[in-house]
Amino acid sequence: MINKEPEKIKTMFNKIAQNYDLLNNIISFFTHYQVKKIAVKSLNIIPNSKVLDLCCGTGDLGRIAKKLTSSCEVTGVDFSKNMTNIAAKKNPNIQYLEQDATNLNFENNSFDYILMGFGLRNIQNRKSALKEVFRVLKKDGVFLHLDFGAKNFLNKIYDNIISVLTRIFFKNKESYLYLLKSKNEFPAPDKLVEEFKDIGFKVKTIKYCCFNLISFQICTKN
């Protein structure tokens, strides 16, 4: 099992924060923003709702939510200071807080929507993070989870492409090895949703995009 000790993960993301958007564009062939847009758009976020972008990184999901529903109040949370600094520069109308997803500093039932993209996979204690998502989500609130998708043949080919691309463009060998390992150890969407159900979520949809390489799941708390 890969070591996901929180301090190690935080240090790694602090180190790669400056190049994170570029890395994402390269390894997704410039598709990740479109996929994020499709996922957030599918929620039809209600005006004036409260939205949490959890493990926000440089803030894509929250930014998309705010663009689509300008009256919503978005808060971004990440434990990497370098990530939230970049997010805050890119999105001056969003508040960013440094917090650990497994120990959120919000009241119960605080948010109408929680968006989490490519974050849960990096958390050692997944159950604690999911419990926190459930706790701070309002009744009838919606949880959007987005990450890599099915473990199919194409996924294996994609792993090789990632290895080559990251070797060419990035010197940090440790972080691309981590990306591949964490991706392959993370449960496939159909297994992952069982963990969501165990926490108490109702799973509404599992969607696949980019030849099933990416998936997002929509759950509710009711």
Ligand SMILES: C[S@@+](CC[C@H](N)C(=O)[O-])C[C@H]1O[C@@H](n2cnc3c(N)ncnc32)[C@H](O)[C@@H]1O
């Ligand atoms: C792969 S990035 C995803 C960023 C963004 N959500 C996106 O879709 O591009 C994962 C982010 O999760 C954050 N993260 C990982 N574990 C965390 C934790 N326990 N608490 C808060 N943030 C965490 C990292 O700092 C990093 O910014």
